[in-house]
Amino acid sequence: MLSLTLQALFSGVLAGGYYAMVAVGLALVFGTMRIINLAHGELVLLAAYVAYAAESQYGLNPVMAIPFALVIVGASAALVYALLSRIDQDREINSLILTFGLGIILTNAVLMIWAADIHSTTAPWFQESVVVADTLFAMRSEVVFFVGGLVLMAGVHGWLNHSWQGRAVRALSSNRNAAKLMGVNPRRTEILSFLVAALLATFAGIAIYTGKTIFPSLGHVMTVKAFIITVLAGMGSIPGVLIGAVMIGCIESLTVTYVSASLQELAGMILFLVVLFVMPSGLFGGRKAIAR
Amino acid sequence: MKRFLVPAALAAAYVAVPLAFGGNPYVMGLIVAALTIGGIAVAWALLGNLGGMVSFGHAAFFGVGSYTSAVLSMKLGVPPLAGLLLGGLGAAVASIATMPALRLKGPYFALAILAYAHIFQILATEMTGVTGGAGGLLSIPRFPTLLGVDLGSKTGGYIIILTIVVLSAAAYAAIRRSAWGLALKAMHDTEIATRVIGVPSTHLKAAMLALSAFITGVVGAFNAHFINFLEPDYAFSGTWTVLPIAAAIFGGYRTVWGPVIGALTIYLLDQLVFKELMPHGHQFVLGMLLVGMILFSPGGLAPILGRRLEGRVRHAHA
Numbered sequence: 001m002l003s004l005t006l007q008a009l010f011s012g013v014l015a016g017g018y019y020a021m022v023a024v025g026l027a028l029v030f031g032t033m034r035i036i037n038l039a040h041g042e043l044v045l046l047a048a049y050v051a052y053a054a055e056s057q058y059g060l061n062p063v064m065a066i067p068f069a070l071v072i073v074g075a076s077a078a079l080v081y082a083l084l085s086r087i088d089q090d091r092e093i094n095s096l097i098l099t100f101g102l103g104i105i106l107t108n109a110v111l112m113i114w115a116a117d118i119h120s121t122t123a124p125w126f127q128e129s130v131v132v133a134d135t136l137f138a139m140r141s142e143v144v145f146f147v148g149g150l151v152l153m154a155g156v157h158g159w160l161n162h163s164w165q166g167r168a169v170r171a172l173s174s175n176r177n178a179a180k181l182m183g184v185n186p187r188r189t190e191i192l193s194f195l196v197a198a199l200l201a202t203f204a205g206i207a208i209y210t211g212k213t214i215f216p217s218l219g220h221v222m223t224v225k226a227f228i229i230t231v232l233a234g235m236g237s238i239p240g241v242l243i244g245a246v247m248i249g250c251i252e253s254l255t256v257t258y259v260s261a262s263l264q265e266l267a268g269m270i271l272f273l274v275v276l277f278v279m280p281s282g283l284f285g286g287r288k289a290i291a292r
Numbered sequence: 293m294k295r296f297l298v299p300a301a302l303a304a305a306y307v308a309v310p311l312a313f314g315g316n317p318y319v320m321g322l323i324v325a326a327l328t329i330g331g332i333a334v335a336w337a338l339l340g341n342l343g344g345m346v347s348f349g350h351a352a353f354f355g356v357g358s359y360t361s362a363v364l365s366m367k368l369g370v371p372p373l374a375g376l377l378l379g380g381l382g383a384a385v386a387s388i389a390t391m392p393a394l395r396l397k398g399p400y401f402a403l404a405i406l407a408y409a410h411i412f413q414i415l416a417t418e419m420t421g422v423t424g425g426a427g428g429l430l431s432i433p434r435f436p437t438l439l440g441v442d443l444g445s446k447t448g449g450y451i452i453i454l455t456i457v458v459l460s461a462a463a464y465a466a467i468r469r470s471a472w473g474l475a476l477k478a479m480h481d482t483e484i485a486t487r488v489i490g491v492p493s494t495h496l497k498a499a500m501l502a503l504s505a506f507i508t509g510v511v512g513a514f515n516a517h518f519i520n521f522l523e524p525d526y527a528f529s530g531t532w533t534v535l536p537i538a539a540a541i542f543g544g545y546r547t548v549w550g551p552v553i554g555a556l557t558i559y560l561l562d563q564l565v566f567k568e569l570m571p572h573g574h575q576f577v578l579g580m581l582l583v584g585m586i587l588f589s590p591g592g593l594a595p596i597l598g599r600r601l602e603g604r605v606r607h608a609h610a
Contacts, residue, residue, distance in 0.1 A: 036399035086587055092398045094586050096346050097541060101582030104534065108573035115572060216573075220530075227403050266414045269407040276404060277392045 003135055008257040010136040012250030017146035018211075020245035021204040022222050023229040024153060024238055025197030030230070031173030032186075032193040035091075038099040039080055041222030042106035043198055047073045047205025048214040049110050052119050062121050062210050069202045076106070077198035081191055103219060111216040118215045126210040145207035152203055156196060157238045169193050221265075228272040305454055310447050320446035322563055323556075324518065327453045330555030331511035332536035334460045335504040337545035342467065342476045343500035346398070348533055349405030350508050352390075352412045353383040355528035357509025358516035359416055359423055362432045365517070367422075372435050372517040373443075376456070376510050383509025384502045386412065394497050406533075413528035428523030432516050449518045456514060457552055460507045465548045467503075472496060535559065538578040541585050544592020554593065 026040045047069040054065035080102055087094045121127070126141035160166040168189045171179035180186060204222075208214060225248065233244030248268050255267040313319045332350055339345050360382030361375035370378065386408075393404040416423045423429065435443035435452065442448050467473050479486045479493050487493050512532075516522050535558065536551070543554020558581065566574040585592060 036403075038399075083583065083587060087590075089590060093340070093344075093346050094590055096399055096402060097537065098583055098586040100348070100537070101579045101586065104575055104579030105583065106579075108576035108579060111573035112570060112576060224403065224406065227399070228407075231400070262417070263414065265410060269410050272407055273404060273411075276396065276400065 004257060005254070007136055008253045009250050010132070010138065011142075012253035013246050014138055014142040014146045014211075014249070015253065016242070016246030016249030017142075017149040018204045018207040019225060019229055019249055020153060020242045021149050021200040021207070023226040023233070023241050023245055024156065025200040025204075026223075026226040027230045027241060028169070028193045029197050032169055032190045033084070035084060035095045035099070036227065037080060037084075037197075038096065038223055039102040039106060039219075040099075040197065040201065040226060041224070042103045042219035043073050043077055043080075043201040044205040044208065044222050045110060045214070045216070045219035046076060046106060047202040048209040048218070049114055049205075051121075051206050051209045052114065052214065055121060055123070056119075061123060062126070062206055066202065066206055069205065070199065073202045073205070074195055074198045077194045077201075078191065081194045085187070085190075103223065107216050107219050110219075114216075116216055118213045119209070120213045121210045123210070139211050141207065141210035145203070145211060149203060149207065152200065153238055153242065156200070159196075160238070165189070165192060225268065228268050231272055232275050302458065305458075306451070310450060314447045317446045320450055322560060324446065324449050324453055325563075326556045326559035327450070327457050327552075328511055328515050328518075329535045329539055329559050330552040331453065331457045331460060331514075332508050332532060333539040333543070333545075333551035333555045334457065334464060334548075335507035335511070336536045337540040337551045338460075338464050338467075338507070339500055339504040340540065341546045342464075342473065343497050343504070344476075344480045345394075345497070345501070346402045347405045347504075348402045348537075349407070349409035350504075350536060351528050351530060351532040352405065352409035353386060353505040353508035354512035354515075354532040355409070355412055355416060355524070356386040357383040357512030358522055358527050360509070361513030362429050362516040362522050363422055365433045366429065372433050373438075375517065376452075376513045379513025379516070380506040380510035383512065384506040386509075387502050387505035390505075391498050391501065394494060394501065409528055409533070413524050416524040416528065423522075423524070426524060428521065428526075430521060432520045432522060434520055435517055449514075453511070453514055453518075456507075456510055460510075461548050461552060463503070463507075468548070472499075476500070534575065534578060535562075538582055540592075541582055542593055546591060550592050557593075 022041065022044055025043075026037060029035065029037050029040070050069040050072050051062040051065040054060040054068060055062055080099065083098060083102070084095055087098065121141070126139065126144075128140050130138050130140050130143050132138065132143070158166075160170055168179065168184040169192065171182065171184055172186060172189050176186065179189075208218070229241060229244045229248055232247065233240040248271070251267050251271060252264050256264050259267075309323065310320075313323065332354060335353075336347060336350050339347055357379035361370075361372070361379035364370040364378055365372055365375045390405060390408050393401050393408075396404055417426050419425070420427075435448060437443065441451070443452060467476075475486065475491045475493075476496055479491065479496070483493055512527070516527075536555070539555035539558045540551040541554070542558055543552065544550030558578070562574060562577065566577045570576070
């Protein structure tokens with residue numbers, strides 16, 4: 001019983017690693033633009049399918065596909081930004097519907113090109129089991145990308161706190177006008193936040209492709225999950241989002257272990273509603289955007 | 293001229309369409325399905341335009357409405373026509389559960405409603421005793437024959453859904469013209485100022501949410517009795533959210549008839565053209581349509597056509 005619980009928690013923590021990568025990207029863009037990019041999960045999906053195409057057609061290792069995925073996902077993110085910045089009236093409603101539409105386009109493009117089948121990597125190296133502390137099992141890819149994701153997010157955290165551009169992102173999200181007066185170019189900073197979000201989305205996509213399975217509606221699922229995590233964590237900081245992501249991962253894997261796999265999504269949804277109604281500013285307080 | 297437009301259109305819809313297509317069940321079925329989407333689109337637009345709220349979860353109300361009516365008619369023998377109203381009431385009651393979400397704004401509200409849709413779907417799947425679970429409900433009672441008209445036929449179904457859509461649009465138009473409508477419009481411009489002069493904005497929003505859910509529930513109940521079959525994945529499918537949004541945005545969600553016209557155009561195009569051209573992923577076109585409309589004409593098609601029509605009339609007078 002105990003070992004089963006521990007195993008569930010361990011798997012949940014590992015899943016939380018890539019959930020966090022997706023959620024941090026969503027929160028970064030929200031910080032600079034005050035827009036929830038509902039096509040964000042679809043960027044993750046795109047990266048995963050680029051890796052799938054590279055592996056199935058050219059025999060490329062998924063890790064070697066990262067540069068290609070970065071270019072494609074980065075270009076898509078830039079396109080999303082370009083379209084979003086054209087909205088001038090009713091920004092809140094219109095940006096929601098626009099990114100919702102972009103998500104539908106990306107999902108269905110994937111569906112048209114690669115059909116609705118479920119895929120995962122065929123490289124055995126990623127799927128070999130790794131034993132941690134004698135009792136906890138994981139796939140190698142889960143461990144590799146969990147550690148890689150932590151390093152990447154630590155890098156983004158450091159960039160936000162110590163580089164000029166990173167500070168510009170934080171300045172823009174805390175006070176747009178003051179940031180402009182201090183010489184921050186809002187457009188360039190917004191694009192930058194989109195590109196960093198794309199970078200994180202790409203790694204998350206490859207992580208999912210090598211450690212889980214991919215299918216076209218995954219993008220929508222990831223968007224909703226990332227949104228739930230940011231609500232949970234209050235968009236406050238990268239460590240906060242990471243904790244929120246790990247919590248969601250653990251709750252899901254405990255639900256799968258002890259209740260039923262079909263209720264996995266329900267647990268996250270109910271937690272989302274409870275937090276939203278009881279603590280609208282998130283578990284870790286503060287109505288701050290991530291990059292402050 | 294405008295005074296005659298609505299009665300003329302209604303006469304055409306009630307008389308000419310059944311006469312022209314009544315013999316062709318396939319076409320009639322398509323038109324009924326398009327109007328089903330149109331009914332949800334009106335409800336969605338009512339919430340979006342008057343309440344200022346985007347919902348990504350109208351499938352929740354559609355599903356609750358269809359299950360309420362189907363279960364009541366199968367277990368308790370409630371006649372299907374009464375089931376329509378009860379389905380609407382069921383959805384309105386379900387909307388009370390979603391009302392805490394009203395204090396949320398923008399994306400938070402939109403995704404909270406989406407979460408409700410997921411929760412309702414899972415509940416419908418798990419409550420096997422009442423809903424039949426994932427296996428679904430088979431042979432849901434069809435509409436009766438009334439005054440010699442077989443309402444269970446395609447043409448009969450058409451008359452029912454047309455009436456639902458017309459009444460919903462009329463209710464929408466009436467609210468828009470009323471003092472409520474004015475208050476809601478002011479709220480859209482600045483909510484704080486509107487509250488300061490004593491408009492109970494939360495109550496108004498709650499009323500719009502309940503009405504929108506009611507209409508969607510009635511449409512859902514209609515659909516259940518029309519196709520005589522339900523299963524959770526179908527009743528709560530995201531399609532019931534995506535198509536109405538695309539229809540409302542395409543037709544113009546700030547107008548009364550825009551969503552209906554949008555639904556007819558989009559659904560028929562989707563089924564007759566796009567589905568033929570691309571069997572997989574034909575919703576791609578819906579996404580393109582949404583993006584294109586938001587970028588180039590966020591007010592929808594109706595204002596463009598209206599402006600052109602007005603221009604022509606003015607030219608004729610000059």
